[in-house]
Amino acid sequence: MTETLLEVRNLRVAFHNEDGMLRAVDGVSFGVARGEIVGLVGESGAGKTLTAEAIMRLIRCPPGRISGEVLYRGRDLLALDEAELADIRGKDIAMIFQNPISSLNPVFRVGAQLLEAMTLHLPARRRTLRDRVREIFTHVGIPSAERRAQDYPHQFSGGMCQRAMIGMGIACTPSLLIADEPTTALDVTIQAQILALIRQLAAELGMAVLLVSHDLGIISQMCSRVLVMYAGQIVEEAPMATIFHAPAHPYTRGLMACIPDIEQVPARLGTIAGVMPGLRDLPSGCRFHPRCPIAEPHCAVAEPALRALDVTHRVACHLARRE
Amino acid sequence: MGFFILRRIGQTLVVLAIASIIVFTLMRLIPGDPIQIIMGSEYSKEAEAELRRQLGLDRPIVVQYLVWVGNVVRGEFGYSYLNHERVSVLLWQAFLPTVCLVIGTTIVGLLLALPSGIIAAVKKDTVWDYGSMGFAITAYSMPSFWKGIILIWIFGVYLGWFPIMGYVHPWVNLSESLWKLTLPSLTLGTFFSGLVARITRSSLLEVLDQDYIKAARARGVRHTMLVAKHALRNALIPVVTVIGLQFGTLLGGAVLTETVFTIPGLGRLTVAAILNREYQIVQGAVLLGVVFVVGVNLLVDLAYGFLHPKIRVQ
């Protein structure tokens, strides 16, 4: 049985606001096993990025408040103090972000930033680590590594910045890499390269990846298991094939129906009627029910819990059945 | 980078040119005939014409301007009949005390402002923040001349810790010079620090919100180093710029401080000259003040270019 690396239990992220308390992530539970690539998919505003950032506790609290449990190898990350957290960040769990150019400090050389990432956690000598910088740059596909390490971020292209960020992420061989929309800000051609790089590194290092994205195409290329988020909650969790071919939740079904078939180009593109509710106007009961094609009166009353359809498939819907 | 330097120097020269035109125009607008002022009430037509020719006042205005600029560049500012001294000498004598005051002010100001701004940002919305910023707002809202008077009263007269007037060149007697400069520097320095503290705080807050700080935190950088190394370097860049921009205001405050503490600097010279209708002195002093401000701004801009890699490494 593959070891469970990360277990998230009932994670809640709330914010104090002039209008009150808003729950952006409301009771999210899932696990990531060693070496597997898990996708966290959802629309903008569903809470995926906040979930990822909450795991690393990168959210400013106050005004935020994180509750629940995030167990990494059995230790609750939410209970650790800053020093212990700083130890784990970068070394055991690493994260790369959506906008690679702005994720690099503009006044320091890129090589120096990678060097710092390593000196923080690795006990090796500086000279050894300096060589390592060059190796890593080459490994992630940055040409002329020696010269490039002396450059500043504004001299790097978007794709190269992301490669550098990935390099910094894997420098201390973490067991888990959280990738928050790593390719959203990049060109399509570069996207493919970056994704291939992540896949390659994950395999080489036996690293698990939590891939957060709104792009179903990327998720389908990379992930073995998918979590679908809607309005701050997980509504379905299943292996990739099941999600794409036999989704159980009406929202997931709607998402799949929106994907146009390249063989039979449709006259009109499919949509899901309506808009995902804002945090202030959450519907009663099931959050999806106003947009749901099969909603019943009961759906407006009771919130459906995430229940198991079978061993690998969980759904949060009153009406979902095994296909 | 080289191109950037050239461009900035070019801009500075243009600004100086325009400023000199403004100064020249202002002085020419002053009512009253300069000939009369110099010669008094009794003079003959011939003597008047002669003096007019001597002073170059009979030539077209543009020529007068160019002649003036030419003289200024050579260091020739005219002659003060009241003081029986060349204006350039008077300006030079007055320039040094003002410079010392400004240096003292900057030191005091930065020593106060930077730590309080940083603390206010790091401990945002706490007592430290409100206290720091409250102090900062009060500090720069207080008119400097009044603050000077109050400081004189408390520290000079009541407590007797510091002298309340006068000035000594630092190279003549360092300790006495510093002692005499303390109250004036404190007066103006607290004013300066008020401005800088607020900018430091807001700049640091903005930087702390940036993606690269979040990314660095995700790599395991601890809080202290995050602020001290990653954030500060970025945050101080706009602070430097603002210091340059506020330098003009600082010089204005220096005028009043010099008056209050009886420091024989440019400010006092200017005010006295205006009251005595010694317009050549005013012309020279104002121009010198402008050169000072513009020069500092240029240095600040160059420093900015140097600090910011985007400009330094093209």
Added chain:
Amino acid sequence: MEPARGVRTVDGDVLPVEAVGVARHNAQTPAYARLWRRFCRNKGAVFGLVVFLAIVFMALFADLISPYNPLIQNYARPMEGPSVDHWLGTDSFGRDMLSRIIHGARIALVVGILAVLLAMLIGVTLGLISGYYGGLTDTIIMRVMDGLFAFPILILAIALMAVMGFGVRNVIIAVAIVSIAPFARVTRGDVLAVREEPYIEAARLAGISNRAIIWRHVLPNVLAPIIVQGALRVSAAIITESGLSFLGLGPPPPTPVWGSMIAEGRNFIVMAPHISTYPGIALMITVVGLNLFGDGLRDVLDPKLKS
């Protein structure tokens, strides 16, 4: 779904009303209530507003609320500290300090507001022209502004007064001239940004004249930072004016002006510190209040713009 009301362009296209700046401006009106609420949350800003209103009140009703005539001298009781008769004491001529301070508010406010209004008028116009038309006009105007900006404020004001002579009217003009540059700069900066917005383009395509565009579409949308700058400039103007009065360049005695009152009291700082202290406190409270008010305005108006 009924078609949205539109603006017909020269080419016959119909642009939705939202694309035209005026409609956008109107849509913002209901938000004012929200802004007011947010403003009130900032205690400092509310304090500032209260101070400002108090000063205005003092200035308007100075004659009614002053216990004494500020100009009447009383050689029998000079330099007295606070007492029942004279709450803030008397100055070296025996005049009541409280009355003089109340009347001083009048000059401070009049000078501050008039100077800033004048500066705003000229500066904003220059900024609008400079930012909107760009090109050579922009360069020339901005260079001249830079030239003005290079002068330390007080020194320029002093020099101007040397030319014009002393007195209230010239103080106002001098302070106004010195305050033009910040308005021009702030306006121009925002105009440059607004100029690129699609609704400006739409208005131009719809055939609206440049002047109308500037007046009806650009100006309302750059108004917010101008107002903030205005509030802050008034406090700067009051400080500058009091500095000029302190140096003796302002309204001549016996007019009660805070700056010159402080100067008068300077000679008696040991015997009667209150002569300098109280006007200074009044000045400080006024300036702090105005600054807090301006800051509060900025906090309320700017984030709205950013989003």
